Amino acid sequence: MTTYVYETIPQQPGEKSTYFELKQSMQDAPLTQHPESGKPIRRVILGGYGVLKSGGAPAPKSGAADGGCGCGPAGCCN
Template sequence: MPIYEYETVPSKKGEKVKHYEIRQSMSDEPLTHHPETGEKLKKVFTAFAVGGGSSSSASASSSGGGCCGGSCGCHHN
């Protein structure tokens, strides 16, 4: 299953955005809330290229926050 990048939607001015990588099926609807914390999320689209047997991807830097323990398929960035 692919891993998709999500970020939190701040509920207050000045609140830091957290980034998450969450494993989902390609047929799953995008998440609107984190499955364990309930934080409001939006899907972040990153560009990637695959060719010649290798791949590279653009990724966002980590910006804090803990997550999951792995039960939701989430990998904190």
């Protein structure tokens, strides 16, 4: 089972979206209504991380294992 993030779709000006997580099979269609309130919802697409590289030398490491914090070209977010 995969955990997906959903948000409510505001129906009134100034109304804010609310977010919630739901475990679903990857084969299940995205929900269109909140399971409890019936409000319209949409699945939120979240960005992944990492570098995909085919062939050649392995991608350079970064992160806590090599002394960096794990983000940015120098390994730190300053």
